[in-house]
Amino acid sequence: MPENEKPLARIDRTDRKILEQLQADGSLTNQQLAERVGLSPSPCLRRVRALEDAGIIVRSVTILDHKKLGLSLTAIILIGMDRHTPERFSAFEEQIGQHPEVQECYLITGQNADYMLKVVVPDMDSYHQFLLNYVTRIPGVSGVHSSFVLRRVIDSTALPLDYLS
Incomplete structure (x- = not known):
């Protein structure tokens, strides 16, 4: 450990x-x-x-209604990297972490991508600007595939506690 x-x-x-x-x-x-x-x-x-x-409770937050704040577009972005080195991944993670539009960022496996992002922006124009001005300019980004959320079916921050003894 x-x-x-x-x-x-x-x-x-x-x-x-x-x-x-x-x-x-x-x-x-x-x-x-x-x-x-x-x-x-x-x-x-x-x-x-x-x-x-014990680190089980990490922090308390207030969850905001993104649509009522004018943030009506949620995108899921799969990002491929040109090299799979710790330095390349670290640089990407540092740069992507500077953008408040990015709500979640995961290093993933099992897809034709290395990262999956959840991004919330006001509209398609804002997304286009975010993608062109930031994401595609990060060194090492070799591919981007975007999907857009049509409807939230499950949107929870709660962890399943039924598995605990």
Whole structure:
């Protein structure tokens, strides 16, 4: 195990309830959370802090409605690289990470691509500019295949906790 990686944490039924509630609504107060999971506030807060310290709870965020903010186009982009070297991948990842349009970036296998991006922009013109002015100018990008989301069928940030013992 790498030295900076913590061992897997033990999750009991109460921790699982806490995680389920926080995934559904991260804005719950400790009092509300404690009531929902059947604990008093002090032990509930200790458990939440322990889950944070273990790195299980990474951060809390607010999810925005992209369409109400005028970001109505979501693109999935498959990107091929000309060379498969750590330096090439590192440079790509550093440059693509500078663009807030990129919501997700994965190094993948099993496709005719090396990376898969999820990008959110206002419209097709904005996407075109993003693609031509940024993505295709990153050294090493040798191919780009774009697909556009017609409708979100499942859009969740919650992890499946049923697999935990």
